[in-house]
Amino acid sequence: MIENTLLSDAVQALKPTGLNYEFLLDASERGAFIRGLGVTLELCLLTIPCSLLAGIALAAMLTSGNRPLAGVTRAFVEITRSTPTLVQLYCAFLVLNMLITQQLREWGVSSNPLTPFIWVVVVVSLHKGVFHAEALRAGIEAVPSTTLEAARSLGLSRMQLLSRVQLPLALRFALPSLVNNVVDLVKMTAVASAIAVGDVTYESIMIWSQRDNVLELLLLILLWFGLLTWLVSVAGRRLEHRLRMPGYGQ
Template sequence: MNEALHALVQAVAGWGLDYRFLFDAYSRASLVDGALTTLALCLCAALGSLAVGLGLACALVSPRPVLAMPARAFVDVTRNTPTLVQLYCAFLVLNMLLTQAVGTGNPFTPFAWVVIVISLHKGAFHAEALRAGLQAVPATTLEAAGSLAFSAPQRFIYVQLPLALRFALPALVNNLIDLVKMTAIASAIAVNDVTYASIMIWTQSDNVIEMMVLLLAFYGALGLLVNAIGRWLEARLRMPGYGQ
């Protein structure tokens, strides 16, 4: 491991990049901890955003105005305001009010606020993709399911939702790639993600260029991983007669 790291540092030194700080145990541990925190943010926010998106999509296609109208208002407001502003409002306003109400018993950490805000923000984008998928399911397919004595909930769970997820998958994957990049806003409220760890390192070592290259490579690799998983799912879940 150390030999490989030495060889890599020596290789990039020829390009004018100094990564000798990686030999420092503190800097290396800080980066690893930040990377793990970023991965945890991505996983939690991805699951949360998909759950929020599904709930909002169901409300958007509901024939009941009491469900559809609030969902539409939430989606429109959330999609049209910056994520960073939403995070500041949540952490600096809601969190302060909650702390004043319950004192030290406030259960929401900065990590939790980042997950909540990103889940709600990207959930609004997922909702539109899933809404389009739900509405793209042919009515004749649902009628056929009804003729087989499927109840309305059964038609939704076993017929409409699986087809909608397949239709919406490319848009969902695109949203999840954007979600990975969005987790960098966690550094704005001092969550020790990989971006915050990098900022702490370059303020002490004055190696902004090296850290920015490392950040770009890290987030690029994460985005490529999500994209690869998405392409695999598209191929795995492709329906005969669709997509080719």
């Protein structure tokens, strides 16, 4: 009761400024908006680690020394980073998802387990994963040759060399670029609204389609994404400071 009174007072206090936040007083609309905030946060928490894992896998294939594998991976990287995320999402959800659904029906499976939410996670993770891969590839190539020679002298295989020497060092070298990519990824999750995933952008669109409060909701969306990207930036800077190696990047 006290919270509702405080919220009502805050809404009334903002009215003289021209900002109409009366939708917050409606329990259903307020609940939908809060759920949208949660879905956006959930998308970020899932796509960040998935994109990093995709980037590591792609970087490993690019630098594997296997020319056919590296060639196929290079083609995937070039196509993915040269086309818009929204177009990729539409192609995945409207085309690939339909083909999968048809195939599942032929096998006697009535429902497709790949929901719009999952498609957003997959597409955004892969799209940003190729940028992570390029940053990591540059980091792998920046590992001093003397370090690699010393590791080879210990009898490490190519895979051990990559997993125990090159990737750990590459992650440190590429960390500033990776953090920048993650910040961009957080903003990229807004494309989820294009296929009706109930993130904060989609829920806001549903609300302002019933009310004349586009500006008010856009301000809240900007603040929410600003908060998320700021948190990622702060965490990234602290991680960079913690993992900084003397003699590199100083």
